[in-house]
Amino acid sequence: MEKRLLMFLAGLFLSVGAAVAQMQVTGTVVSSEDGEPIVGASVMVAGTKTGTSTDVDGKFGLSVQAGSKLVVTYLGMRPKTVTASGNMKIKLDPDNRVLDEVVVTAMGITREKKALGYASQVLDAKDLNTSGTSSLASAMQGKLTGVDIRTSSGAPGASAQIVIRGARSFDGNNTPLYVVDGMPISSTPDFDTEDSVKGADNASRTIDLNPDDIASINVLKGQAASALYGIRASNGVILITTKRGSKASAKPIITFSTDLSAQTVSRKFERQTVYAQGADGTNYNPNNSMSWGPKIADLPNDPKYGGNVNNTYTNGDLTSHAGMYYNPKYAAAGLSGWAKPEIHDNVGDFFRTGFTQNSTFNISQRKNDVSYSFSISDTYQNGIIPSTGMTRTGARGAVDWKVDDRWKAGFSANYSSVKVKAAPGANSGIINVVYSAPAEYDLKGTPYHAPGKPTSQILFRSTSFNNPYWWAANDEFSQHTNRVFGNAYAEFTPKLNWGDRYHLVFREQAGLDTYTSNNATVAELGSAYNTKGEVENYGKQINIFNNLLTANFTAKWGADREWDFGLVLGNEFNHEYHRIWDYDGSGLAFYGQPTIANTASVDAHEEYHEQERTVGFFGQASLSWQDMLYLTVTGRNDKISSMPRGNRSFFYPSVSLGWIFTELPPLKEHPLLSYGKLRLSYAQVGQAGRFYNNYMYVPAYGSGMYIYTPISYPLGGARGYAPYYVKFDENLKPQNTSNWETGIDLALFKSRVKLEYTLSYQDVKDQIFDVPTAGSSGYQALRTNAGRMTTWSHEFALNATLLDHADYSLDFGLNFTKVTNKVKELAHGVESIMLGGFVEPQIRAQAGYTYPNIYGKAFKRTKDGSLLLRNGLPQATSASVNLGECAPDFNMGFNLHARYKRLSLAATLDWQKGGCMYNGTLLTMNFFGVTKASLDYHEGTMVAEGIDEATGKKNTVKVSKQDYYQAYNDVTEAGIYDTSYLKLRDVTLTYQLPKFAGIDLSVYGFARNVLVWAKMPDLDPESSQGNGNMSGYFERYSVPSTSSFGGGFKLTF
Secondary structure, three states, X not given: OHHHHHHHHHHHHHHHHHHHHEEEEEEEEEEOOOOOEOOOOEEEEXXXXXXXXXXXXXXXXXXXXXXXXXXXXXXXXXXEEEEXXXXXXXXXXXXOXXXXXXXXXXXXXXXXXHHXXXXXXXXXXHHHOOOOOOOHHHHHOOOOOXXXXXXXXXXXXXXXXXXXXXXXXXOOOOOOEEEEOOEXXXXXXXXXXXXXXXXXXXXXXXXXXXXXXXXXXXXXXXXXXXXXXXXXXXXXXXXXXXOXXXXXXXXXXXXXXXXXXXXXXXXXXXXXXXXXXXXXXXXXOOOOOOEOOOEHHHHHHOOOOEOOOXXXXXXXXXXXXXXXXXXXXXXXXXXXXXXXXXXOOHHHHHOOOEEEEEEEEEEEEEEOOEEEEEEEEEEEEEOOXXXXXXXXXXXXXEEEEEOOOOEEEEEEEEEEEEEEEEOEOHHHOOHHHHHHOOOOOOOOOOOOXXXXXXXXXOOOOOOOOOOHHHHHHHOEEEEEEEEEEEEEEEEEOOOOOOOOOEXXXXXXXXXXXXXXXXXXXXXXXXXXXXOOOEEEEEEEEEEEEEEEEEEEEEEEEXXXXXXXXXXXXXXXXXXXXXXXXXXXXXXXXXOOOOOHHHEEEEEEEEEEEEEEEEEEEEEEEXXXXXXXXXXXXXXXXXXXXXXXXXXXXXXXXXXXXXXXXHHOHHHOOOOOEEEEEEEEEEEEEEEOOOOOOOOEEOOOOOOOEOOOOXXXXXXXXOOOOEEOOEEEOOOOOOEEXXXXXXXEEEEEOOOOEEEEEEEEEEEEEOOEEEEEOOHHHOOOEXXXXXXXXXXXXXXXXXXXXXXXOOOEEXXXXXXXXXXXXXXXXXXXXXXXXXXXXXXXXXXXXXXXXXXXXXXXXXXXEOOOOOEEEEOOEOOEOOOOEEEEEOOOOEEEEEEXXXXXXXXXXXXXXXXXXXXXXXXXXXXXXXXXXXXXHHHHHOOOEEEOOOEEOOOOOEOOOEEEHHHHHHHHOOOXXXXXXXXXXXXXXXXXXXXXXXXXXXXXXXXXXXXXXXXXXXXXXXXOOOOOOOOOOOOOOEEOOOOOOEEEEEEEEEEEO
């Protein structure tokens, strides 16, 4: 009995001791980035199987022994070991070097990035740095390898051309396919800029996207990456994922962000301010468009207009207007004709400070099995040119619902309303008038029309071009688009009862992209565009329906599940409907009502419809072994209605391999090499053309007729039709792109440094374009397959974490791209084809040269390159020749992210080396004697360096400097400029205020497109005319690029 009692007391003592040693631990696990709770984090007692997970508020509770170590882990965060205590707050740092990154690939299939046998580059919201921009293209510049992004100007709603790994088509579409939340959407401009010789820029449809709504962008560059999308994806794919309800919380998370910024001309055109208006270098001529007159200071002594001289205007009175000169244009505007010789900054006066405001309100939540995100946004812009601007109002909603263990459903919907008022360029431009306005002429201070006659323009020169202030008050180039796009999906996961090694998911997704774009060109009575007045209303309606059905099967085999197999089978149906219209009236009855109803005649009233349908069946099989070897094979067969009957079905394969060689035992846990992978892929993808059975049309010479594709309707007086001048090849087939790609990915020093290199080769055959034919055939051209283009692309990216501490960090990124895009051959007997421009010069695709090149008149030269002069002056070749290959030698981007406690800095530097463009603005301004470069040529004579064509000897003929300079700048070659530049694309400084009352507030300041260095004088080399394949290479009176400065704040609670 005593023994039992002793045993009982001993057991009671040990139990009490053990109870005393145990303690209850509670705490919260949060992210060190934003302080938000982390849901589902694992909290384990070190060395045991005891543990728990955090709840929806990031909280946990656990009974442990005093002094125990807790190991806290969460996917994408760095593990942390802490000592247990009563009430804990544990901050986890993000692991930016996690290698098992999951990315969204073609058809919305999610895969680990390490499993891909091709290059894939992802930009998240932080990388985009959208502060102060309304343009997705601007936000991506300088941050991607293998992607050429050319923005046409700094105007609100300006178009942008994005080309991935060089062009695939000579004169067709080179725009990548855009897919938003799984829905392919339209992204090309509704209308082109008519060879870039007139009219205003037309925005590309990516302007409908609010950059602040984007969570991430994945660029599928090679054909192996995009092959599952089939015939529409030959130019690559840009996958955009919008923000969803991603953070589990008991209450909704509300975010409001807004920023304000001011825009100014990035590189202001600086004109000479010494010499006045005139043509002969001696006399003042207030009606001439050039500035080859006398010195401005000498105008009072001009024989015809000077106030110090007896002439028609002084009438012998040399006292009343002494020190002044007479300008008849001032008098015609209702002012005194007399003025003092003063300098006016006409360029600075005309370009105002632009203004941009971006605001986005978002509410999101993920609770239990439902997540949602809804946002509204607004963008308001005033351009640097009076009367130009843009407004964009948007709304977005996304819901994901896990119904039960087998069913999931959701939708994504977007609405945008965009209004753009643009300024014209090229032969419709106003910029040339601003730049060429004589320094002594007060362009802003002079009324732009005669008193009481609003249709009678006043300008320092003939009104073949508009007075820019008159244009701003009267004419209009406008675009208004309303758009809705999105999709809904349902997923079903059947219970297979085969164990957890096998999974099968069926997914049905239906999407719609519909918009209507109404454009207007308004020329008031008296406009240089049409002095009688003209109103053109034109537009486009597009409806796209897309349906996607997939079955995704995965399996893991082997004792240790070392084999991983995946199979995706699917069907895609895509139907597009286009309605295009154009109503053009001229001859306004009276001023002040520029509507078609007020026109005397309707010269065009056209409307037509197009439909196109694509049906595709595809499959993807993937197999991996021991997370080391990866094989992916895909195939897709497309049937497309826009090709000839009997020739509409096409099959495209791809195969890719990946080998993670650091999984080999000798390289595992290597102190230097953390990760290494070799990639190799091959794929084929095509691009369809448009085939029509030959039809009748009204020839352009038929009075009162108007041509439209694919059919034209006669206006009054039509008497006959003729066969359309292009014959369509009945054996037309899609052009074919074969792509080989290889690369290597490395991570060093525990993944603090990452390197990626990709080499890509594209061979594009069977190009579709109009091949000129003999007139005896009855046609001007045959639309057929001909020609070949090849592209080599070298892409290198480096990302390094230089400093990494709880209080500070420093990350650096570098990207390098070199693309050689060469036209190997065209059709038999065809040397080059025109992409845009004038009769001369042009941007062309020319056999034997890189794509594209400039084609125009060159200087006559001797064999050793010396100028061949005639009468002492330069002269042009009789025929056009290649003047330069436009593509740059290479592009590099530098990205920096720095943080010190609550202060962070992000910056992007962009460098382009080489390349060239035709700059018609500078060429014309030189010829006009307006530029500072012309100053040395306004007076005196010279003997030009070169060879006298008449004697074959060194030139000895003396000519006036003005004659030489004008002759030199009358040759197109003088307008070819190097487009090298170095730009600070964007820099943003952000301060995160301490959290107060559950509210997170960050404030930031930013600058975009500043510190521009360029070889080209005066103008930004990125300003250009056109929104097609010639964009970035042809400039004539374009709207200039802008720099912006501003600030904003972001509020989250």
